[in-house]
Amino acid sequence: MVDSIPSTSGAAAAQFLQVSGPYHSNHADIPIDVSPTPSRRSMKVFENIRKKSLSEWSLVLDIIRGGSRDSVDEQFRHPERVSASTGNLNKKGKKKILRFGTMSPNYIHKQLHIVQEEKAMQLAPSGPIDASKFVAYVTERRKKRILFKGEYLMIMRSVDPLRCECNVASTMGDRNQYPDTLPYDYNRVILSIKGNDENSHYINANYVESWFKEKAYVVTQSVKSKAASHEFWRMIWELGSNTIVMLTKVFDFMRVMCLQYWPITRFQFGEIDVETIETKTYAHFVIRTFRLKHVHDTTGQNARLVRHFHFTEWELNSFPYISAFIELRRRVRQWIEENPTETPIVVHCSNGGPRSGAFLSLDANMELLKKTGQVDVYGYSKILVNARQHLIETVEQYHFIYDVLYEAVLCNIEPIGMFQLKDRSSMYKSKKDRELMEAQDSHENKLLIALTPSLRIGDCAGGHRLENRGKNRDVMVVPPDHARPYLQTLHGESKDYTYINAVEVDGFTRKAEFIVTEWPKQQTVDSFWTLIFDHSCHTVVNLTNQQNSKMYPKFIHDKGKQNYGPFVVEVLNYHQYPAMTSHMVKIMKRVGIPNKEQHYQLAPPLRF
Incomplete structure (x- = not known):
């Protein structure tokens, strides 16, 4: 039992440090000097930890007496404090006295966090988790995020230094785009030797196994030179792969992440002729189909089809939209099932690191789920770190993998034909x-x-600014700043002319394909037409019919011209249908170019 802390006086602090009952310190014989009196900040930290749990408070007392657990002692003990090598004696052979007043709250928090990490590592899963228990498992770990950290640390410790050597790669110089991401010797991809170039066998790529296939994937780096593009397509040809997954943009944040190594129509890369025969663009990815042919194959009998899946919405230093990431993987598997092959899937991001690792973990665990009804993120991550550097890189990335599989397992909804x-x-x-x-x-x-993630007030700062509050019909329905369309044309007298209560919504084939907004208020009608003009909207669909009033002003007329701020809106034609009305209007900016739009309005009576 630990005594309470009635005050911050020296005598009280001495009583406060007394321990009785089952707790035993490894350094119980070290005298503790409570002079000078502990700071109020230190005492507050100790009190908060004590209230949290007696076991953690015991750890704090252990730290104060000279150390916590053995592993913590060896790695994080300050040299002026007691260490395992010197025992409890100082240089003069006298017992050391640890001054309580010198213990900073940051130091104690650090020591406590290390001990908690050690505990979390002991709670790593011992095997696959049933799908029926996986959602609850992730939910529990989200409440105690240090458990993710514990799993991550155990994964990093599982790397076999004797097996994971990069002796060959370290001598290849410019053939490696990133010197800190090198392929291991034991599982690197070895190409055929070309001509007199004795290093032509080398490419920065590794084989990675899945749960059911030894060489299920090949992870490689991005292409950043003409020579690298030739080597890349030679690897695709020699491997016989029919699937490429690209997880980086060509250009991101003023940096070239990867060259466009595929042709718009047709191009010859070394001895491999590549022809683009189809390109399909979606909101978050692009799917291309290539026909590959060797230049020495004059008949074309050995031509191959290769499908290229390019995920385009994964920005630097961020994580992508999870549903889109899962959909990309579903389309990859759909292609492979329709075109089965024993050759590996080629996956690359910029350095062939964490993004590729996230995709491999998703795909391998979804295959495991399909065949056994289980998921093993922890176990497969151990395979990844022993297959290539940086496939598992940070705790945040590891947490993201869990989030992706959480949604995939929880929903498990296939699209309807x-x-x-x-x-x-x-x-x-x-x-x-x-x-x-x-x-x-x-x-x-x-x-x-x-x-659906919850939005905080800070996420919607623009709508809550004083000058914009009157532009919202409902203060609880305010667009997040990252999704709202910004107005460009100067209009009105507001200090913030860029704001309107609207959000951009992705479609299936185009990002920000729709803009959803509310019925304009009296002071926002000009902003409504500014939105249409600035964002080149050609169609407006109105799904409600409000009578013209001060609360719901009419923003489109049946005929003639009407001025709205800097715009003149002219109705070209008007049609009345049984369930709707249609306006064809022309928008003219006084200093701009006319723009046409189609406007639809549902007319009464309309019953659901």
């Missing part, structure tokens, strides 16, 4: 099927709510 949608809709007609579908819809809605 176009022809299946009709059958699904017809299930609402029968009472029995309708109840089942409504339960499914309710479940999906709960998942959406659970997976």
Whole structure:
């Protein structure tokens, strides 16, 4: 039992440091001098830790007496304090006295954190986790994030230094784009030797195994030179791979991350002829199909199709949209299932490091989940760190891998085919099927709510500024700054003319394909038309019909011209339909170029 701390006086501090009961210090014979009196800040730290748990408080007392656990003593003990090598004696052979007043709160917090990390490492999973328990497992670790740190530290300790050597790579100089990311000798990709270049066998790439295949992946670095592009395509040809996954932008934050090593139409890279036959662009990735042919193959009988999956929305020093990352992996697997092969998937980011490791962990664990109903992030991460440098790099990246698999396991929702949608809709007609579908819809809605991150006031700072508060219909419905469209045309008398209550929403094929906004207020009608003009909107869909009033002013007329701030809006034609009205209008900026837009409005009576 630990005595309480009634005050910060010297006598009270002496009583406060007395320990009785089951606790025993490794250095209990070290006298503790409580003069000078501990600072109020130190005492507050001690009191907070004591209230948290008696076990942690015992650790603090152990630190005060000269050290905590043996592993902590060896690594983090200050030289002026008691160490394992000198015992409890100073240079003159007298017992050391640890002055309580010299113990800083930062030092104690650091020592306590180290001990907590040691405890967390002991709680690392011993094997795969069933899918039914995985969500609860991740949820618990999110509450105690140091458990992620414990797993990460254990993974880093699992690297085999005798096996993971880079003797060959360290002699290759400029063939390595990043000198700190080198392939291990035992599993590096070895190419055929070309001509008199004795180093032509080398490329910065490693084989990486999955749970069910020894050479399931090849992880390599980005292409940053013409010579490297030739070596890259030679590797693809010699491996026979039909799948490339690229996880970096070509250009990001004023840096060239990777050269465009594929042609717009057709180009010859060394002895490999590459032709682009199809390009499909989506909101977060681009899928390209190449036809590869060796220049010595005049008949074209050995031509191959290679699918290139380029994830374009992973910015530097950030993490991507998880659902898009999962969708990219789903499309990769769909292609492989339709075009089965025993050759490895080639994966690269900029340095062939953490981004590639995240994709491999997602894919390998999803395959494990599919075949066994289990997930093993911890176990596969040990495989990754022993396969290539930096595949697991930071605690944040390791946490991101868990977040991705958490969403993948929790949702596990496959897309519905176009022809299946009709059958699904017809299930609402029968009472029995309708109840089942409504339960499914309710479940999906709960998942959406659970997976949607909460916004803080700081995330929506623009909408909460004093000059912008009157521009919002509801103070609780304010757009986050990272998603709102900024206005460019100067209008009105507001200090912040860039703000409007609106958000950009991605579509399936284009980023920021939609802009969602509220019915304009009396003072924001000009901003509404500024939004349409500045962001080149050609279609406006209005899904409500409000009577013209001060609360809901009319922002489009049936005929003629109307001035809105710096714009003149002219109605070219107007049509009344049974359930909607249509306006074709021309927007003219007094100093700009006319722009046309199509405007639709649902007209009453409309019943749901």
